[in-house]
Amino acid sequence: MIKNLEEIKMALDTEKIIADLKEASILELNDLVSAIEEEFGVSAAAPVAAAGAAGGDDAAEQTEFDVELASEGTAKVKTIKAVKDITGLGLKDAKGLVDGLPSVIKEGVSKEEAEDIKAKLDEVGATVNLK
Missing domain, CATH: 3.30.1390.10 (Ribosomal protein L7/L12, C-terminal domain/Adaptor protein ClpS)
Structure with a gap:
């Protein structure tokens, strides 16, 4: 079990991953997102949609x-x-x-x-x- 930030850095080379992402094209990033969604059974759109819905509630027109x-x-x-x-x-x-x-x-x-x-x-x- 990973207990702190140092262990995370050892488990994943975060800086290298970020550097690789910075160099990737939009198409490559899209493919990466699709692969992560498929591998882990998640949707990258779900958090965005939830955030949008929450913002929508705040921005909803006042009725009273x-x-x-x-x-x-x-x-x-x-x-x-x-x-x-x-x-x-x-x-x-x-x-x-x-x-x-x-x-x-x-x-x-x-x-x-x-x-x-x-x-x-x-x-x-x-x-x-x-x-």
């Missing part, structure tokens, strides 16, 4: 958004009325959200709804972040 009111803009009263209409809250609660900026005014909404809310608040001069 939180709408955060970052700034009331210059028309605070219009912003409060817009927040009241959007959230269905009473005037006092809507004012509380606007006074306590930044405030999340809607959570877990669709992209379309989030963009619609943002447009309504942009219209009254407020600043909105979609998270």
Whole structure:
């Protein structure tokens, strides 16, 4: 059993293998990969595909958004009325959200709804972040 890096270097001449690989053509490297896959019953594509899938999950389009009111803009009263209409809250609660900026005014909404809310608040001069 190989226990450390020195034993690995003795078991395989890693530096020679790397030097040989650097000198090989693309066709020779392709043949080598195919031979390794066949000999060991593995696929060189599997780790790449798994890495791609993991990256795809991270890069997948977001489906739920939180709408955060970052700034009331210059028309605070219009912003409060817009927040009241959007959230269905009473005037006092809507004012509380606007006074306590930044405030999340809607959570877990669709992209379309989030963009619609943002447009309504942009219209009254407020600043909105979609998270």
